[in-house]
Amino acid sequence: MAKATQLINNEVFRAFATYAAIVLLKMMLMSLITAYFRLTRKAFVNPEDTASFGKGESAKKYLRTDPDVERARRGHLNDLENIVPFVGIGLLYALSGPELSSALLHFRIFTGARIFHTFAYLIPLPQPGRGLSWAVGYAVTFSMAYNVLKAVWLL
Amino acid sequence: MAKATQLINNEVFRAFATYAAIVLLKMMLMSLITAYFRLTRKAFVNPEDTASFGKGESAKKYLRTDPDVERARRGHLNDLENIVPFVGIGLLYALSGPELSSALLHFRIFTGARIFHTFAYLIPLPQPGRGLSWAVGYAVTFSMAYNVLKAVWLL
Amino acid sequence: MAKATQLINNEVFRAFATYAAIVLLKMMLMSLITAYFRLTRKAFVNPEDTASFGKGESAKKYLRTDPDVERARRGHLNDLENIVPFVGIGLLYALSGPELSSALLHFRIFTGARIFHTFAYLIPLPQPGRGLSWAVGYAVTFSMAYNVLKAVWLL
Numbered sequence: 526m527a528k529a530t531q532l533i534n535n536e537v538f539r540a541f542a543t544y545a546a547i548v549l550l551k552m553m554l555m556s557l558i559t560a561y562f563r564l565t566r567k568a569f570v571n572p573e574d575t576a577s578f579g580k581g582e583s584a585k586k587y588l589r590t591d592p593d594v595e596r597a598r599r600g601h602l603n604d605l606e607n608i609v610p611f612v613g614i615g616l617l618y619a620l621s622g623p624e625l626s627s628a629l630l631h632f633r634i635f636t637g638a639r640i641f642h643t644f645a646y647l648i649p650l651p652q653p654g655r656g657l658s659w660a661v662g663y664a665v666t667f668s669m670a671y672n673v674l675k676a677v678w679l680l
Numbered sequence: 681m682a683k684a685t686q687l688i689n690n691e692v693f694r695a696f697a698t699y700a701a702i703v704l705l706k707m708m709l710m711s712l713i714t715a716y717f718r719l720t721r722k723a724f725v726n727p728e729d730t731a732s733f734g735k736g737e738s739a740k741k742y743l744r745t746d747p748d749v750e751r752a753r754r755g756h757l758n759d760l761e762n763i764v765p766f767v768g769i770g771l772l773y774a775l776s777g778p779e780l781s782s783a784l785l786h787f788r789i790f791t792g793a794r795i796f797h798t799f800a801y802l803i804p805l806p807q808p809g810r811g812l813s814w815a816v817g818y819a820v821t822f823s824m825a826y827n828v829l830k831a832v833w834l835l
Numbered sequence: 836m837a838k839a840t841q842l843i844n845n846e847v848f849r850a851f852a853t854y855a856a857i858v859l860l861k862m863m864l865m866s867l868i869t870a871y872f873r874l875t876r877k878a879f880v881n882p883e884d885t886a887s888f889g890k891g892e893s894a895k896k897y898l899r900t901d902p903d904v905e906r907a908r909r910g911h912l913n914d915l916e917n918i919v920p921f922v923g924i925g926l927l928y929a930l931s932g933p934e935l936s937s938a939l940l941h942f943r944i945f946t947g948a949r950i951f952h953t954f955a956y957l958i959p960l961p962q963p964g965r966g967l968s969w970a971v972g973y974a975v976t977f978s979m980a981y982n983v984l985k986a987v988w989l990l
Contacts, residue, residue: 532775539834542772546825546832549765553821556761570754573804599880605760605915606866610859612768613922617852620842649883663863670856677856679849687930694989697927701980701987704920708973711916725909728959760915767923 537628541619544632545612548639552608555601558647559594566591600646604639607659611635611666618669621676631665638662692783696774699787700767703794707763710756713802714749721746755801759794762814766790766821773824776831786820793817847938851929854942855922858949862918865911868957869904876901910956914949917969921945921976928979931986941975948972 532538562568568591569575575584615635619628638661645655687693717723723746724730730739770790774783793816800810842848872878878901879885885894925945929938948971955965 533777533832536834538775539832542776542828542832543834546769546772546828549768550822550825553761553765553818556818571751571804573807573810576806596881601761605764606863606911609764609768609915609919610863613859613919614856616771616926617856620848621852622843649881651886652883655883663866666863667860670860673852673856677843677849677852679846679853688932688987691989693930694987697931697983697987698989701924701927701983704923705977705980708916708920708976711973726906726959728962728965731961756916760919764919764923771926 536625537619537623540625540629540632541615544636545615548608548611548636551640551643552601552604555597555604555643559597559601562591562593562597566593568594596647596649600643603642603646603659607662607666608639611639611662611669614666614670614673617673617677621673623672631669635662635665638665691780692774692778695780695784695787696770699791700770703763703766703791706795706798707756707759710752710759710798714752714756717746717748717752721748723749751802751804755798758797758801758814762817762821763794766794766817766824769821769825769828772828772832776828778827786824790817790820793820846935847929847933850935850939850942851925854946855925858918858921858946861950861953862911862914865907865914865953869907869911872901872903872907876903878904906957906959910953913952913956913969917972917976918949921949921972921979924976924980924983927983927987931983933982941979945972945975948975 533542563574567578567587568589569587570590572584572588575587578584578587615632618631638658642655642658642662644650645658649655688697718729722733722742723744724742725745727739727743730742733739733742770787773786793813797810797813797817799805800813804810843852873884877888877897878899879897880900882894882898885897888894888897925942928941948968952965952968952972954960955968959965
């Protein structure tokens with residue numbers, strides 16, 4: 526267990542683990558939001574999901590798309606496209622030996638930006654609110670990738 | 681190479697690596713299932729993919745959606761939404777020094793639940809089979825995230 | 836910081852970090868390509884994104900799908916389905932103590948195949964160009980998973 530213990534004694538790694546867990550939980554929350562909208566808007570995609578509403582034509586009308594469901598799904602996909610690179614590049618960054626203060630700055634800005642992005646998408650806020658929060662998160666991940674490549678470059 | 685060797689001597693890490701590889705391979709299998717349905721149902725989305733069926737109108741009829749293809753694609757997306765957080769949070773959890781027995785319990789339940797989920801989606805089984813297997817996997821990842829945050833919390 | 840320093844002194848890990856950062860940046864690039872096509876083709880999905888084009892009916896006509904936007908989105912999703920397993924399995928593989936030469940071979944072929952895949956998808960090149968580059972990347976990830984399971988197997 527020596528190795529594991531060592532890693533969680535590293536403050537940068539502990540900070541990364543904290544923020545990575547938070548943004549991954551936030552991403553998982555999108556599943557619940559989508560399920561909530563599917564149930565309240567009665568908008569499903571699989572025939573077996575509407576079986577409890579009766580048989581035949583009466584249940585078929587619930588096999589439809591709903592704007593709120595689609596919005597939550599787009600927010601979820603946007604999280605996959607942005608939070609997954611953050612977690613992958615952030616892990617490499619945390620292991621590349623950055624200053625704790627720089628690392629915390631990256632992790633905090635990214636996490637704040639993605640939480641804001643979710644509210645901006647779901648409320649929805651007028652643009653460019655959502656676009657800017659997306660760009661901030663993107664820039665943070667890009668900055669970490671630059672630092673990783675500078676530290677480890679071996680092609 | 682000292683570090684790498686150390687990590688694979690850690691039993692919790694070895695268990696994580698085994699189950700993470702299995703569920704990631706299971707997720708990759710969805711690509712083959714989608715490709716199988718696209719080829720057997722002759723349902724494609726890119727014009728260049730139907731070029732071997734002839735030119736012009738004769739090939740265009742294969743640019744269509746098919747229920748089996750769409751079902752496999754939804755199963756694949758659901759894997760991305762659930763297996764990716766498991767791998768990210770599971771890695772942090774494995775490095776946070778849990779008991780081997782607790783870790784194995786988490787990994788085994790998650791892996792079993794996701795394999796069941798795939799069968800439930802593709803056959804398809806009547807609900808709530810698929811919904812429950814999704815919820816079990818979700819709860820396991822949530823439990824690991826809770827343990828990670830308890831062990832590493834540094835905001 | 837001892838642990839972090841150790842890991843980036845491991846050459847296989849440095850090689851993995853380099854290639855993982857490159858393919859994750861390549862995946863992130865798909866967001867910019869999609870945004871470029873959305874702006875130049877004026878094809879949006881969220882009503883709030885078209886507000887700057889005027890109010891009411893005049894802006895509604897930009898809420899539409901466009902073949903180039905959809906093509907870039909499919910390329911992005913294909914990256915998620917293939918690059919994410921590469922990063923997850925590749926990390927485990929890098930930590931399982933492979934020879935540097937074998938590891939570099941895996942990482943280089945995968946990275947080359949995925950860059951080719953993106954060009955094949957966006958230009959688009961005639962099949963089987965895109966299909967083969969997808970299969971090469973898939974086979975590399977599968978080979979790494981096999982090596983991981985051989986090295987760590989603990990079920």
